[in-house]
Amino acid sequence: MNRYPLWKYLVVLVALVIGLIYTLPNFYGEVPAVQVAPVRTTEKVDSALMGRVETVLAQAGIAAQGVSMSERSIKARFANTDTQLKAKDALQAVLGNGYTVALNLLPASPEWLSRLGALPMYLGLDLRGGVHFLMQVDMPKALEKAAERYQGDIRTLLREKKVRYGGIDRQGEAVTLRFSDAATRDEARQAIEATYPDLLLADSETAEGLWLTATLKETAKKQTQEYALQQNLTTLRNRVNELGVAEPVIQQQGVDRVVVQLPGVQDTAKAKEILGRTATLEVRMVDEEAMQDTARVQSATAGQVPFGDEIYYERNGQPVLVKKSVVLTGDYITDAQPGFDNNGQSAVHVNLDGRGARIFKNVTRENVGKRMAILLVEKGKTEVVTAPVIREEIGGGRVQITGMDSVEESKDVALLLRAGALAAPMEIVEERTVGPSLGADNIQKGFNSTLYGFAAIAVFMVIYYQGFGIVSVLALATNMFLLVALLSMLQATLTLPGIAGIALTLGMAIDANVIIAERIREELRNGNSPQAAIAAGYERAWDTILDSNVTTLIAGIALFWLGSGPVRGFAVTLCLGILTSMFSAVSVSRAMVNLTYGRAKRLTKVSI
Amino acid sequence: MIELFHLKRDIPFMRWARSTIYVSLAFILASVVLLATKGLNLGVDFTGGTVMEVGYPGAADVPAIRAVLAKSGYGDAQVQNFGTSSEVLVRLPVKAGVTSAQLSENVMTVLRQADAKVEMRRVEFVGPQVGGELFEDGALALLVVSIGIVIYLALRFEWRFSLGAIFATAHDVFIVLGVWSLFQWEFSLTVLAAVLALLGYSVNDTVVVFDRIRENFRKTRMTDVAAIMDNAKTATLSRTVITSGTTLLMVLAMLFLGGEVLYGFALALAIGIVVGTYSSVLVASPIVMWLGVSREDFIKPPKQEPGAMV
Numbered sequence: 001m002n003r004y005p006l007w008k009y010l011v012v013l014v015a016l017v018i019g020l021i022y023t024l025p026n027f028y029g030e031v032p033a034v035q036v037a038p039v040r041t042t043e044k045v046d047s048a049l050m051g052r053v054e055t056v057l058a059q060a061g062i063a064a065q066g067v068s069m070s071e072r073s074i075k076a077r078f079a080n081t082d083t084q085l086k087a088k089d090a091l092q093a094v095l096g097n098g099y100t101v102a103l104n105l106l107p108a109s110p111e112w113l114s115r116l117g118a119l120p121m122y123l124g125l126d127l128r129g130g131v132h133f134l135m136q137v138d139m140p141k142a143l144e145k146a147a148e149r150y151q152g153d154i155r156t157l158l159r160e161k162k163v164r165y166g167g168i169d170r171q172g173e174a175v176t177l178r179f180s181d182a183a184t185r186d187e188a189r190q191a192i193e194a195t196y197p198d199l200l201l202a203d204s205e206t207a208e209g210l211w212l213t214a215t216l217k218e219t220a221k222k223q224t225q226e227y228a229l230q231q232n233l234t235t236l237r238n239r240v241n242e243l244g245v246a247e248p249v250i251q252q253q254g255v256d257r258v259v260v261q262l263p264g265v266q267d268t269a270k271a272k273e274i275l276g277r278t279a280t281l282e283v284r285m286v287d288e289e290a291m292q293d294t295a296r297v298q299s300a301t302a303g304q305v306p307f308g309d310e311i312y313y314e315r316n317g318q319p320v321l322v323k324k325s326v327v328l329t330g331d332y333i334t335d336a337q338p339g340f341d342n343n344g345q346s347a348v349h350v351n352l353d354g355r356g357a358r359i360f361k362n363v364t365r366e367n368v369g370k371r372m373a374i375l376l377v378e379k380g381k382t383e384v385v386t387a388p389v390i391r392e393e394i395g396g397g398r399v400q401i402t403g404m405d406s407v408e409e410s411k412d413v414a415l416l417l418r419a420g421a422l423a424a425p426m427e428i429v430e431e432r433t434v435g436p437s438l439g440a441d442n443i444q445k446g447f448n449s450t451l452y453g454f455a456a457i458a459v460f461m462v463i464y465y466q467g468f469g470i471v472s473v474l475a476l477a478t479n480m481f482l483l484v485a486l487l488s489m490l491q492a493t494l495t496l497p498g499i500a501g502i503a504l505t506l507g508m509a510i511d512a513n514v515i516i517a518e519r520i521r522e523e524l525r526n527g528n529s530p531q532a533a534i535a536a537g538y539e540r541a542w543d544t545i546l547d548s549n550v551t552t553l554i555a556g557i558a559l560f561w562l563g564s565g566p567v568r569g570f571a572v573t574l575c576l577g578i579l580t581s582m583f584s585a586v587s588v589s590r591a592m593v594n595l596t597y598g599r600a601k602r603l604t605k606v607s608i
Numbered sequence: 609m610i611e612l613f614h615l616k617r618d619i620p621f622m623r624w625a626r627s628t629i630y631v632s633l634a635f636i637l638a639s640v641v642l643l644a645t646k647g648l649n650l651g652v653d654f655t656g657g658t659v660m661e662v663g664y665p666g667a668a669d670v671p672a673i674r675a676v677l678a679k680s681g682y683g684d685a686q687v688q689n690f691g692t693s694s695e696v697l698v699r700l701p702v703k704a705g706v707t708s709a710q711l712s713e714n715v716m717t718v719l720r721q722a723d724a725k726v727e728m729r730r731v732e733f734v735g736p737q738v739g740g741e742l743f744e745d746g747a748l749a750l751l752v753v754s755i756g757i758v759i760y761l762a763l764r765f766e767w768r769f770s771l772g773a774i775f776a777t778a779h780d781v782f783i784v785l786g787v788w789s790l791f792q793w794e795f796s797l798t799v800l801a802a803v804l805a806l807l808g809y810s811v812n813d814t815v816v817v818f819d820r821i822r823e824n825f826r827k828t829r830m831t832d833v834a835a836i837m838d839n840a841k842t843a844t845l846s847r848t849v850i851t852s853g854t855t856l857l858m859v860l861a862m863l864f865l866g867g868e869v870l871y872g873f874a875l876a877l878a879i880g881i882v883v884g885t886y887s888s889v890l891v892a893s894p895i896v897m898w899l900g901v902s903r904e905d906f907i908k909p910p911k912q913e914p915g916a917m918v
Contacts, residue, residue, distance in 0.1 A: 126869070134738065268731070269713045429735035431712075438661070438729040445867040453861030457854045464610050464850070496869050497798055500862060504805060504877070507858030508812070511851040515816065518847045521609070544819040547764055548812040554756040555808030559801065562749035564742060566869075567801040574805065608609070 001535045002598040004591055012591045015583070016478065022485035025109035025120040031065070032084035033106040035246050036091060036099050037073035043098075050074050053091065060090035077106055103264065104246035121488050124495035124569060127443050129436035130263040131271055132565075135236075135426040137256045142228035142424035143173045143221060150199065150214065151175045152325060157195055163188045166209055177212045185210050198223075225256070231423035233258060239274050242415050258426070268433050274415070275428075281330035281350075281417055285363075286371035286387055287321045297321065312375060314384045315403070322373045322384075327363050332356025336417035338410040339400075346404035348414045357397025365393040374401055376413070385413075432565065446499030453503055454480070457510055465517050467607025468593075472513035475589035479509050482580040487573065495569030505577025508552070512585035516541040520608055530603040538590055545586065553578050612849060618842040622834035625894035632779050632891050639786025646789050651796035654743040656736030658700040658711055661729040661868065662719060667693040676722040682715060690868050695729070697868070702736050746800045753807050754778075761815070766906070768899040769818050776892035777810045780884045784876055798869065802876035809855070809877075810884035813848060814892045820844050821893065825906040833902065837893045845889070852885040 036053055038045065050069050053076060057064050064087070065077040078084040084103060092101045105128075107120045125132050151170045154177070158165055165188060166178035179185040189201055189212060198220035204211045216224060233250060236258060240248045249261035265271050287309045290296050300311045301319050309321045334351045341347040352360055363372075373387040386403030404410040434442075457476070461469035483502060487494060520537030528536065556578065559571035597603055652659050662668075673696060674687045686699040700711060712731045719726045734742070754774060761770035781803055788795055820840035830836050856878060863874035 136735075136737075268728075269716075272710075272713070427735075428733070429738045431731060431733035433712075433728075433731035435727065435729045437663070437727065442867065442869065445865055445870070449861040449865040449870070450858075452865060453858035456857040456861065460854065460857070464612075496866075497801060497873070500866070500870050500873055503858050503862055504855070507855035508809065508851075510854045511812070511816075511847075514847050514850045514854070518844070518850075522843065540823075544816050547819055548815045550760060551757050551811040551815055552808035554760060555753045555804055555811075558749050558753040558756060559804050562745045562752065563801065564745065564797075566798055567804075570798075570801050570805070574808075 002531055002594045004594050004598075008587070009591055009595075012588055015482065016588075019478070019482040019485040021113070021116065022118045022488045023481045025107055025113050025118050026484060026488060028107060028109040028120070030105040030120070031077050031079075031108045032081045033075050033077045033104045034084060034087050034091060035073050035075050035102045035104040036095065037102075038099055045069060045071065045073060052095070056091055056094045057087060060086070062087045062090060075104065075106060100241045100244050102244040102246040105264075117489075119488060119491065121484065121494045122491045123439075123443075124493045124498070125261060125263055125432065125439075126434045126496045126566075127439050127446075127494065128263050129434050129439035130261065130265050131268050131434075132262075132430075132432040133260040133272075133275065133428050134253070134430035135258045135260060135275070136429045137225075137229055137232055137258070138425045138427065139225050139228065139256050140173070142225060143216065144170075145424065146216060146224045147173050147175055148326075150196065150216075153196070154192060154214065155325075157191060158188055161187075161191045163191060173215060175214045177214070178208065179210045179212065182210060185212055188212060228423035229256065229258070232426060235422050236260060236275060238418075239415075242418075243271060243274060257429075264436070272428070272431075275426075280377045280422075281328075281333065282326050282375040282377055282382075283328040283360075283363075284322045284324075284326055284373050284375060285367060286373050287323055288370050290321045291371075310382075312373070312382050312384045314387065315405070320373055320384045320387055322375070327372075328352075328356055328359055330417055332359070333417050334397075336414040338407065338414040341400060341402045345402055346407050346410040348401045348404065348410050348417065350399045350401060350417060352397035352399065354397070357395070360397065360399065361393060361395045364390050368392060374403075442496045446496050446503075450499060450503045450506070454506060457507065461510065461513070465608055467596075468513075468517050468520070471589050471592045471596075472510060472517070472585075474592060475513060475584045476506060476510055478588050479577075479581050479584035480506060482584060483573070483577050486576050486580060490576075492572050492576075493569060494573075495566060497566040498569035498573045501570040501573030502577060505574055505581055509577065509581030509585055511548070512541070512545045512581065513589060515544055516585075516589070517608055520606070524606070524608075530606045531597070531600075534593060534597065534606065538586070538593075542586065545582065549578050549582055612846050615842055615845075618835070618838040619845070621838050621841050621890060622894065622897070624890070625834075625897070628890040629894055632887065635786070636779055636782045639782040639789070642786050642789040643782075646792065648785065648789055648795040649792040650743070651794040651799075652699065652732060652734050652739070653797040653800075654734075654739045654746075654795070656702045656734050656739040658702075658715075658731065658733045660698040660700070660712055660715060660731050662696050662698065662716075663727045663729045664694045664696070664723065665725050668696045670696060672722070673698075673719065676718060677715065680714075680718045682718070685715070690871075695868075742797060746797070746804075749804055750781075750807070753804060757807070757811050761811075761818075765818060765822060766901065768896045768901045768905075769822075771899060772892045772896035773811050773814045773818065775895050776814050776887040777807055777884075779887045779891055780806060780810045780880055783883045784880045787879055788876070793875075794872065796872055798873040799876050802873045802880070806877060806880035806884065810880065810888065813852070813884050813888040816847065816851075817841055817844050817888055817893065818896075821896075822906055825903050831903060833897050836903075837897060841889055841893065848885060848889060852881050856881050 047069065050067060053074050054067055057076065062083055065079060067074065067076045076087060078087060088101055088103060095101060107114070109118065109120065147170050151168060154175060155168055164184060166180055169176050177188065179188065185203065192199060192201060192214065198217055199214045200217045202213045204213060229252060233252060236250050240250060240262065245262045245265055247263055249259065251259045253259050260275060262271055287306065290306050290309060296306060297319055300306065300321055305311050306321065308324050310324055312320055312322060314320060332352050332355060334353045336348055336350045339347055339349045367390050369390065371387050371389050374385045376383050376385050385401060404413065458473045461472050463469070465472065516537050519541045520533050523533035523536045524530065553575060556571050556575040559567055560575060563571050597606065668689065670687055670689055677685045677687065682700065684701055688697050689695065690697050698715065700715065703711065712733065716728055758770045758774050761773050784803060784806065817840060820843055821837055824836045824840050828836065859874050859877045859881065862870050863878060866874055
């Protein structure tokens with residue numbers, strides 16, 4: 001009665017072998033590597049790039065342990081972190097701006113395991129060190145920006161159609177226009193409706209005149225918000241590429257949030273600054289007329305800003321009155337590089353796209369002799385970087401921005417302009433940073449507590465249940481292997497709470513074996529033969545094991561569903577652990593018991 | 609054969625039922641009062657704020673760190689040692705106007721000026737809004753788990769059992785939360801995870817006893833419900849104690865070796881396991897009995913086939 005058919009033994013054996021193979025990579029550890037990937041996703045990774053990497057390393061006299069190519073990147077392994085750092089510098093110097101050169105760790109497991117797809121568990125940020133940001137997009141700001149754009153567009157449109165309006169203004173998300181008579185207003189309404197179907201128009205009347213208020217329709221609002229989020233995602237991706245992070249995660253979460261995870265980033269201050277910066281560039285004309293009148297400038301600094309102007313300050317505190325209408329924004333920038341101007345001062349060289357170049361050419365042609373202000377808008381603060389006099393028409397879309405304080409600053413500004421602007425400001429609403437030394441510590445702590453807990457349970461089980469105790473401990477060890485193998489196969493992220501989940505399921509998994517053992521003892525006490533007692537013990541225990549595990553599984557699934565961050569990592573291992581423990585505690589231990597006792601014709605004693 | 613309990617006769621658990629339930633009710637009441645008056649000391653995960661863990665090569669001078677921070681305008685920072693003397697936790701409340709991202713960097717700069725060898729080990733910042741959401745999600749998870757378990761047990765057993773199990777489990781959760789409130793320990797996201805895991809564990813423990821009660825109902829001809837329950841509880845006593853013991857071993861290993869992150873988690877589970885063991889033996893089944901469970905609830909009435917009626 002205690003015999004398994006051959007296929008059941010085979011199923012257990014196959015599970016054990018698979019479990020062992022997929023657990024193996026976790027024992028090999030990792031080797032330092034450098035990863036080279038093109039910044040633009042459209043660019044292909046090919047053998048030519050691999051050849052270049054190899055040549056660069058050979059020229060620098062750095063010995064790589066191997067260079068491999070994947071779809072997205074070239075990875076070179078090194079013997080130690082010193083050569084890794086040297087290789088990174090060498091590669092960065094030669095490959096330059098077109099490629100992201102990042103430090104990485106690669107599994108050190110042998111080739112045949114990698115070919116089977118057996119990879120080590122994916123370690124979470126709390127185990128490998130790094131930063132996790134949850135960033136919230138300021139949606140009202142995105143809508144305001146859209147309204148700002150429409151304000152400019154409507155102005156141009158009405159001018160083109162020669163519709164005379166009294167004034168155009170923006171309040172929050174609404175654009176308001178003033179008219180002197182109803183006929184003109186209707187004309188304007190028709191023109192706007194025809195060109196911008198996304199706008200909702202409303203009439204109103206006050207003592208000052210007739211008004212037309214334009215707001216975004218609900219669907220357009222939604223679209224604007226979606227667009228803002230997508231734009232921010234792209235921008236963040238570009239910025240992270242500039243930072244040189246090996247395996248960044250940048251994902252949308254909910255409707256207005258973005259998760260950014262940067263494993264292995266050491267300089268968190270720099271990362272925060274680059275990610276959080278909302279710098280955009282604006283080019284506007286200086287109100288020369290007002291600037292010439294010192295009294296007006298004086299009163300402007302006191303708060304009496306002339307209509308249609310705004311006051312900003314240069315680095316040296318000099319006030320500048322600029323027109324409200326924006327000539328050009330950072331959206332038209334295709335490239336920005338740090339450099340020097342003719343006088344050897346730090347500068348940023350900016351390239352504009354076709355449309356931007358055309359606008360710039362027109363504006364400079366029409367305004368020779370006047371001043372143009374280049375504004376850097378950041379976190380609601382606007383600063384005049386420089387306000388040079390336009391000496392001649394500038395064509396070709398190549399612009400030089402001077403007035404940088406240092407080389408560092410020109411590099412930073414160039415990076416921000418190159419990586420693109422955020423469509424709306426973002427704020428970090430959650431941050432979890434773990435230093436690399438704590439990461440290593442956490443692994444050690446998690447591993448130790450699991451190991452000692454396991455050892456204590458094993459000692460107790462073997463003393464208390466003897467033979468059956470050994471079987472239970474082996475089943476528990478199998479459970480651990482299967483769980484680790486499953487986590488490796490799914491490439492689920494292992495976190496410290498995840499390790500706690502593994503430890504807890506191991507502690508609870510032994511429960512099934514205890515239930516079975518107690519049941520067998522009871523059957524023996526009731527005078528059943530050993531063989532019958534074993535069979536009855538396993539059979540009767542099954543219902544109990546199922547019920548008790550399903551309730552824990554319900555808790556685990558709810559945790560996974562509603563949990564976030566640390567809770568989720570715990571939930572994943574808890575749920576998977578329950579599944580593997582049901583298999584190992586029942587099937588694997590039964591197979592062992594059957595192999596030991598099943599063949600004995602006259603079994604008189606069971607070691608339990 | 610080593611036996612923890614060598615029992616010839618059933619232990620009369622049910623005779624003590626009235627007093628054990630009173631004890632439990634008293635504990636639950638005390639916990640509720642504590643939660644209502646003192647409340648939970650919610651950690652930054654829920655309130656928002658910043659926690660920084662910094663390490664020093666030698667023993668850290670906590671009063672000096674406090675003084676340095678106070679001088680730089682961080683007088684509201686809580687500074688304390690944990691684990692070893694070289695590791696320090698700094699807690700900062702949410703500050704209006706200062707972006708969180710800069711806050712930790714600023715503090716780090718201040719600390720570095722005082723002692724250049726200080727090392728940043730961990731920073732956790734949670735915005736107040738996110739904190740509120742995490743709390744809501746946690747409360748929702750608690751509710752969903754409870755309902756899920758009630759439904760499952762009602763399907764597998766009987767509604768009285770599911771009420772008994774959920775009462776015993778709520779008892780455990782309340783007591784753990786009560787202890788947290790009493791000592792004003794920090795209630796973090798990981799502690800919440802432990803409480804939710806405890807829900808699963810505690811029900812698990814109770815279910816094993818219930819399972820045996822159900823089996824006894826079906827098997828024996830005894831009609832005395834209390835005796836049936838005593839028999840089931842005595843039979844499963846070894847298992848209940850041993851399983852709680854092994855799980856506790858694992859949890860204690862985490863408590864002592866797992867470091868700061870796992871400390872609260874392991875402590876909540878350790879207390880919960882002890883209380884849970886008590887409740888699954890002494891609290892859950894008296895409720896089921898008083899709700900009026902009887903043998904008939906488990907014995908299906910013989911099917912009457914219409915064709916057989918002649």
